[in-house]
Structure formats: C-alpha cells, structure tokens
Amino acid sequence: MPDLATPLIAWYGSNARDLPWRRPGFGAWGTLVSEFMLQQTPVSRVIPHLDAWLSRWPTPAALAADPPAEAVRQWANLGYPRRALWLHRAAVEIRDRHDGVVPREVDELLALTGIGDYTARAVAVFAYGDRHPVVDTNTRRVLARAVEGRSQPGPPAKTDLARMAALLPPVDEEAAILNAATMELGAVICTARTPRCDACPISDRCAWRAAGCPDTGDARRKQARYEGSDRQARGAVLRMLRHADAHAVRLDEVIADWPDARQRDRAIDSLVADGLAEAVEGTLRLPV
Missing domain, CATH: 1.10.10 (Arc Repressor Mutant, subunit A)
Structure with missing residues (x-):
C-alpha cells in the first residue's frame, strides 16, 4: 500500500480550514455536539447553530437540566431533529453515568444514545487524541479512489475501519492528523462529483487516477426528494x-x-x- 500519510499530513498542515472544532481547547463536549450536528448537514449551516448551542449549554449537565423540548426548539432548521432528542438523552447519560464528563473510551461512547462508530471514534480521536481509525463519507471516498481504484465507495462496511487503520502512523498525534486530513481531502478536493485531481497531494499515488479515472459505478443510496415528502x-x-x-x-x-x-x-x-x-x-x- 502506498504511503498516503506523509503527503496528506503535510498538505493538511498548510490547507486545513479554520473550523471551531479544530481549535485548541474546544473540548470533548463541543466536539460531541459538533459531530451530532454535522451528520448530513453542511459545515456552513452548522457553525452558527453550534455557537448558539454551546453558549446556551456549555456542558452536558447544562443541557440535561433543561427539558428535551428546549433541545428540539434550539435545533431549529438543522434537519433530522431526532438528533436533538438523542443529544439531550446523551447529555443526561453523561451527567448520570460519567459525572458530567464526556467519556474517552470508544465502548463507553458507543453506549450513549445516538452515537455510532463514526461519532464515538471522532470524539476519542479529535477531542482526546487517541489512536483510532475515523471513517466518514469523505474518508470512504478517498479510500475508494486512492487505495481501491474505484470512482465511488460502496455501501458502508466494517472493513472501512480496517482500511483506514492500515494507513495510520504509529504516533497518536500523527494518526489523529491523518484522520482529519483524509476527511478534509474528501470534503474539499476529492469531492463526489468534481474531484480536483490537479490540486490533490496524493494524485501521484492514487490507484483511481493511475487507472485513468474510470467510472466504476455508484452504489450510494440516493436521497429522496424533499419537496412534497x-x-x-x-x-x-x-x-x-x-x-x-x-x-x-x-x-x-x-x-x-x-x-x-x-x-x-x-x-x-x-x-x-x-x-x-x-x-x-x-x-x-x-x-x-
């Protein structure tokens, strides 16, 4: 497998977007809230809601003290409002089971309401700096192209974590950066419809580009039409x-x-x- 970590980490150091959850001292609670909000919602829509949410509820205990109706109301137009209800339940669980501190261990995070493989590992890695593979839609697309030579990833699978784990450097800090860098590459360069291969730091070692960028099909589930739904x-x-x-x-x-x-x-x-x-x-x- 080609070394993707070295060029990706270097590229990320110079090109990463300045996002709130990437700033020093943002904290595990802020990271958890941001990950809930970022599920199927663009970054540009999340940031103002995230700021308002953390200003109102700076800790899990603060949110848990309010009724769930307030969480749903504060969620406003972010979409998929069950996330607000799940986040409120998770805050109650953090208060009652973990003394108000967002847990660090993946298994403990997975036991919270509304948290799956991605969110649990994202908190453990980006908030606490632990070494785990973190795989979202953008990561899966980069892996499909750079490693497997496919134009689009297949349906999510447990093997995605193994593929990402195989790329991680042994040093925890570098592994966390690579997770973030791979996600960032998929978000801004290796996009679904119009990848910018000329600006990609790993284009010289990308299996899909080496094969001539073939269309290998798209098995992704299409989003149902919203209007009239x-x-x-x-x-x-x-x-x-x-x-x-x-x-x-x-x-x-x-x-x-x-x-x-x-x-x-x-x-x-x-x-x-x-x-x-x-x-x-x-x-x-x-x-x-």
Whole structure:
C-alpha cells in the first residue's frame, strides 16, 4: 500500500480550514455536539447553530437540566431533529453515568444514545487524541479512489475501519492528523462529483487516477426528494410547535392548511412515535 500519510499530513498542515472544532481547547463536549450536528448537514449551516448551542449549554449537565423540548426548539432548521432528542438523552447519560464528563473510551461512547462508530471514534480521536481509525463519507471516498481504484465507495462496511487503520502512523498525534486530513481531502478536493485531481497531494499515488479515472459505478443510496415528502410535512409540524413556545397546539390547528390531510396525520403520528412531539388531550406539543 502506498504511503498516503506523509503527503496528506503535510498538505493538511498548510490547507486545513479554520473550523471551531479544530481549535485548541474546544473540548470533548463541543466536539460531541459538533459531530451530532454535522451528520448530513453542511459545515456552513452548522457553525452558527453550534455557537448558539454551546453558549446556551456549555456542558452536558447544562443541557440535561433543561427539558428535551428546549433541545428540539434550539435545533431549529438543522434537519433530522431526532438528533436533538438523542443529544439531550446523551447529555443526561453523561451527567448520570460519567459525572458530567464526556467519556474517552470508544465502548463507553458507543453506549450513549445516538452515537455510532463514526461519532464515538471522532470524539476519542479529535477531542482526546487517541489512536483510532475515523471513517466518514469523505474518508470512504478517498479510500475508494486512492487505495481501491474505484470512482465511488460502496455501501458502508466494517472493513472501512480496517482500511483506514492500515494507513495510520504509529504516533497518536500523527494518526489523529491523518484522520482529519483524509476527511478534509474528501470534503474539499476529492469531492463526489468534481474531484480536483490537479490540486490533490496524493494524485501521484492514487490507484483511481493511475487507472485513468474510470467510472466504476455508484452504489450510494440516493436521497429522496424533499419537496412534497413526509419529511417536509414533519418539518412543518415541528416548525409550528417550536414557534408555539411552551404552549400546546390544538391537533386540528396543526398545519391545518397542509394540502394532503393524510400526509399531515402521518407526520404527526411519526413525530409522536419518535418522541419529538406529545399528543395530550387533543393538543400537540414538544416533549416535556
């Protein structure tokens, strides 16, 4: 396997974006919150929400002390609002199980609500500096091209962690930088649609480029259309509940003008099932 670590680490040192979670002293709680927010949400949208969130709740205990409705309300338009509910539950668990300190061990992080392989390792590596492979969508694309010679990665698999682990330098600090550098390369250079191979620091050792950049197919699951979807209806219901402050809204008044009554009812039912809303005596409200 070619040495990708040396050129990637050097490139990252000169080209890494200045992002809040990369600054010294950002802390494990900030890292955890940022990783929750960054799931399927662009960096540009996350930063202002992250700043507001950490100003309001600078510790897990601070968030845990407020009702989950406040977390859902503060989440605003970030999308996939179950993340707000999961983050609130994780904060409660951190307060109650770990004395308010975000745990360091991957197994303990995985035991928290809403945390999977990626987020657990991201916190352990980027907040605590431990040596683990961290694999997100951008990392998987870089590995697919540079190592496997494919234009796009296949579905996520446990083998992704092994592939990334094989590239990590033995020194913890350098391993953490390589994880971040690989993600950064996929985000800004080795992008899904228009990779900038001329600006890539590992283009001379990339298996896909050496093969002539062939189109090897794309097995990624396509994002369903948002306009007219149940997701859009769910978002409209939550938006109404957030703007209602602490008040409940009569069920017959919840997005009463929605063009598809059945879809409206499905949205309400699914939000209640997910714990994002509560139906009480003919009204709907955010979870208490």
